[in-house]
Amino acid sequence: MERAKQIALLEELQGLKDNGLFFLDDEVAKSPITRYASQDRFDAEMRDIFRGVPIIACHASELPEPGSFMTRELSGLPVLLTRDRDNTVHAFINVCRHRGARLVREGSGCKNAFSCPYHAWTWGNNGTLRGVPHQKEGFPGLDRDAHALKRLPAMERYGLVWVIANPDAQPDFDSFLTPLAGEFAWAEMETLAIAATDTIERKANWKLLAEGGIEAYHFKVTHRDTIGPHFLDNLSSYETLGSHMRSVLPRSSLPELNGTDPAEWDIRTEANVLYTVFPTSQFLVMQDHIGWIELIPLAPDLTRLRLTTLAPKSEITPDKEEHWKRNHAITSVTLNEDFEVNEEVQSGLLSGANESLTFGRYEGALDAFNREIERHLTPGAA
Ligand code: FES
Ligand SMILES: [Fe+2]
Incomplete structure (x- = not known):
């Protein structure tokens, strides 16, 4: 990601915050519950997406x-x-x-x-x-x-x-991967290695688990006892990059940039940058490491997740082991707060309460993610 882009992304969020505004989509959107709870739909996703794209x-x-x-x-x-x-x-x-x-x-x-x-x-x-x-x-x-x-x-x-x-x-790897080139070069993905990893299973559709990470509307509520205080309330931006997406989740420190020289700004200090790599990986770029969430869909209502902390190879040393373990645990605890809720959503999908879930204008990234999924499915298949 270009330096100018990093500054523009921070300025955009800072401007919204200063004016008491939010990053909004044009419309409220609906997401039918059949997307999350139907075997036919899951089979279509397996054929057209999980076995169709890299x-x-x-x-x-x-x-x-x-x-x-x-x-x-x-x-x-x-x-x-x-x-x-x-x-x-x-x-x-x-x-x-x-x-x-x-x-x-x-x-x-x-x-x-x-x-x-x-x-x-x-x-x-x-x-x-x-x-x-x-x-x-x-x-x-x-x-x-x-x-x-x-x-x-x-x-x-x-x-x-x-x-x-x-x-x-x-295979057409190039058109799928090229939109990520500048982003992953910036994140120095090639210089990293695995500092910690664990695998869990959650009784929720893979899309619910992915959707939980791409809005900040829930931060102060779901994560009030963990990371909530460290982030601004209900403020995040997103941009699609081909099939993928970049979200910027600003920390509470963002307003302190007011009046300072943008040349001194560092987006990794002021925000978490989340890459949703279509369809099943998310990379949360934090200050000195990256949290990688891999979704492994097993059934409409069951997903295996591999949670991995990636850190610079040169920093994965015995004396930093505790540091990475601690960071991995913080990410893991926070994500599991989301996953608990996602499991409850899944269990209520067929209750008759909702025919569809509602994505407010703060939650436009969820609609964009789902539209990209729909784009890959054979029309009329499920
Ligand atoms: S060598 Fe016979 S099954 Fe593999
Ligand atoms: Fe969350």
């Missing part, structure tokens, strides 16, 4: 060197991520091409070849079939190329590994 599979630092690998479930698919000897990242379906066993059982490690636990067919970490026990008699004329690991489109960019969980997808 999803962040891991941070590049999770595959730190040639030979590194990790396994993950991505959009319901078991996925094997590898880094080969040329430093190229690959993604494969983690299923044996002989009779379908789970090829790699470990979560992560360093290996140049993977041998199936069932009959020991073996593949290199670039996906080529290297060995088949007793091939000559048992599999005469075996076409080894046709039995390479099933490849998924993958790309390493901005310190992140992006994968489309569909081997037949026609």
